[in-house]
Amino acid sequence: MRMLDVESKSSVWNLQLYLTVAEAKELQAELSKLLDNPEENEHFHIMSEDSGREISCSIITPNKMEHISTYTKLEQQILTEK
8 A cells, every 4th residue: 555645745544535425435445446347547536525635546466566666756656665
């Protein structure tokens, strides 16, 4: 698991989510879509009701890690850290 705080450009090591029922259902549905074909280069965004907060999510696979150069430098840094 890798988590990135885009604003501070740093890893997040411990994250707590507080979702509404609607947001949780949307997260569940979007994750199900990703799991149908995890090798696709797809991701999703879920916005809070007031559009002030956002969750972006994708699935990383060994195959995708072989093509890590397609990610931004910041994403590469986060994805390769131990």
